Amino acid sequence: MAEQIYFEDVAEGDEIPALEKEPSTQQLVQWAAGSGDFYQIHYDTAFAQNTGLDGIIVHGALKHAWLGELLHRFASPGGRVRRVACSYRGMDVPAQTYRLRGTVTKKSAAERTVELSIWGENESGQKTTPGTGVVELPSRA
Amino acid sequence: MAEAPQFESVVTDEMRAQIGVPREPFVCEVTTTGVRMFARAVGYTDPIYYDRAEARRRGLRDLPAPPGYLGTPIFDPESSDPTGGTRRGTQAGVRSPYTLVLNGGTDVEYTGVDICAGDELTGVARLESLTERYSPALAGPMLVQVTATTYTNQQGEVVATVRGTGLSYGPRRDDG
Numbered sequence: 222m223a224e225q226i227y228f229e230d231v232a233e234g235d236e237i238p239a240l241e242k243e244p245s246t247q248q249l250v251q252w253a254a255g256s257g258d259f260y261q262i263h264y265d266t267a268f269a270q271n272t273g274l275d276g277i278i279v280h281g282a283l284k285h286a287w288l289g290e291l292l293h294r295f296a297s298p299g300g301r302v303r304r305v306a307c308s309y310r311g312m313d314v315p316a317q318t319y320r321l322r323g324t325v326t327k328k329s330a331a332e333r334t335v336e337l338s339i340w341g342e343n344e345s346g347q348k349t350t351p352g353t354g355v356v357e358l359p360s361r362a
Numbered sequence: 363m364a365e366a367p368q369f370e371s372v373v374t375d376e377m378r379a380q381i382g383v384p385r386e387p388f389v390c391e392v393t394t395t396g397v398r399m400f401a402r403a404v405g406y407t408d409p410i411y412y413d414r415a416e417a418r419r420r421g422l423r424d425l426p427a428p429p430g431y432l433g434t435p436i437f438d439p440e441s442s443d444p445t446g447g448t449r450r451g452t453q454a455g456v457r458s459p460y461t462l463v464l465n466g467g468t469d470v471e472y473t474g475v476d477i478c479a480g481d482e483l484t485g486v487a488r489l490e491s492l493t494e495r496y497s498p499a500l501a502g503p504m505l506v507q508v509t510a511t512t513y514t515n516q517q518g519e520v521v522a523t524v525r526g527t528g529l530s531y532g533p534r535r536d537d538g
Contacts, residue, residue, distance in 0.1 A: 242405065255396075255403030257434055257447040282430065285468045286404045289429025297408060298420060302429045306469035308527070352467075357474070 225299050228333040228358040233325050237295045237337065240321040242287055244279055249315060252283045274312070281309040284319070284341050284350045291321040291339060296356040303334060307352025311343070318344050323354060333358055366496035369503040372534075373492055377456040385487045388452040390433030390513070392481040397425040404428060417478070424479040430470055432513050432522060433483045454487035454509040458530035466506065466527030475521045483521065487511040490525070497531065504531040 223238070249263050261268035262278060269277045289305045296302060313319055323339040334357050341350035394414065401411035406428060409416040417425050427433070435442070441449045477483070490508045497504045507528045513521050 251403040255399040259445050281465045282468060286430040290404050290406055293429060303474065304471045305429050308467035309465050
């Protein structure tokens with residue numbers, strides 16, 4: 222596990238460690254079970270194509286959860302995730318590299334919270350899931 | 363800036379009247395199995411989501427809920443939706459006259475109260491806003507619905523609010 226990042230160590234503009242995913246169709250099925258979302262466009266190619274898609278697509282909520290994991294990795298073990306928000310601007314497909322990234326945009330000393338601009342990007346570098354995150358970090362004091 | 367093309371509003375007074383009205387509450391169970399399944403599906407490697415002893419060592423009652431997991435709605439074969447698992451009548455949002463839909467976004471905000479396996483959360487959903495705008499990308503109008511669901515634990519503490527943005531556009535329904 223990574224070493225703890227403290228509130229005092231973080232500066233606005235810092236980029237946090239990225240997280241890389243390459244979702245398999247198996248992972249999408251695991252997500253269907255784990256999240257309870259059994260919409261067929263995420264695991265049934267023929268069904269997805271009948272709705273006009275080229276094939277199955279990654280669940281938006283899974284990309285949201287990956288952004289949550291990005292923030293959890295940054296803040297843990299002593300911090301906590303307070304907010305994960307994102308927009309779904311583009312579709313992503315399995316078996317491609319998807320990168321989750323974030324930069325610190327604001328620090329608030331009152332609650333030791335750090336606001337971040339977070340996003341998921343596809344292999345072409347397009348931000349298909351831009352958003353905002355907030356984490357609470359422990360203090361060195 | 364060029365003005366957006368004019369379009370006919372599809373929002374009725376009946377739809378607007380839904381804004382702010384709470385739907386029927388629904389109960390979600392946070393369980394060790396549910397936490398592990400969710401964490402495994404996301405790809406977490408932190409043992410806090412799998413090992414109860416590790417969760418307790420780190421000051422928690424039991425396995426914590428990973429970000430985005432607010433328990434599993436209790437399934438009822440009579441009234442639950444087979445695709446999403448939520449009970450009919452519990453979800454907010456109006457029936458759009460447009461036939462094509464997109465998930466526009468998700469915003470999960472926590473209050474800071476721990477959510478752990480063993481908790482029972484009650485969700486209450488409301489339609490928060492209904493807006494219409496012209497989408498250059500879709501070359502047509504779209505209806506944007508924002509819903510907000512508040513989750514309260516068994517002690518009556520609010521633990522999180524989840525906002526969802528639903529977009530609808532395209533051809534209209536025959537009956538709409």
